[in-house]
Amino acid sequence: MAFKHLFKAKLNWISSPKKYSKTHTIAIEGKEILDVSAAKVFKGDPALHNPEDLLLSAVVSCHMMSYLYVCSQNGIEVVSYQDNAEADLEVSHTGSGRFTAIRLYPKVVIRQIDKMEEALNLHVKANELCFIANSCNFPIFHFPSCEVI
Incomplete structure (x- = not known):
């Protein structure tokens, strides 16, 4: 018998007037919010997870x-x-x-x-x-x- 488990993540992104930012947040219930961006090579914020x-x-x-x-x-x-x-x-x-x-x-x-x-x-x-x-x-x-x- 297989057991199924559900995992959820809520992504939030807001547009910037100058350009599309690649920075966003991911929230997982009961945990710290992750600040995420694209990798540096893809013009993201290198200080954030990608x-x-x-x-x-x-x-x-x-x-x-x-x-x-x-x-x-x-x-x-x-x-x-x-x-x-x-x-x-x-x-x-x-x-x-x-x-x-x-x-x-x-x-x-x-x-x-x-x-x-x-x-x-x-x-x-x-x-x-x-x-x-x-x-x-x-x-x-x-x-x-x-x-x-």
């Missing part, structure tokens, strides 16, 4: 949470988790574009030396469980590393 940053952030965050879940299911104690993720966006001469790949570089620190190989391999399972990764139509590559303390 949809491209938010998509990459969703993928990297979801992967980490899925990974921590599968590690807990397999008795692996994760001490720390870091990632320096990258995303490739291609834009055609017509102005349309799409993400073509995301690369995750998770650096995990665990406590058990005998679980190191399993900890590395669990990134595959985490990707299979990740809601956001399952919703993307481009490849997500993983280049994990693992240390033991």
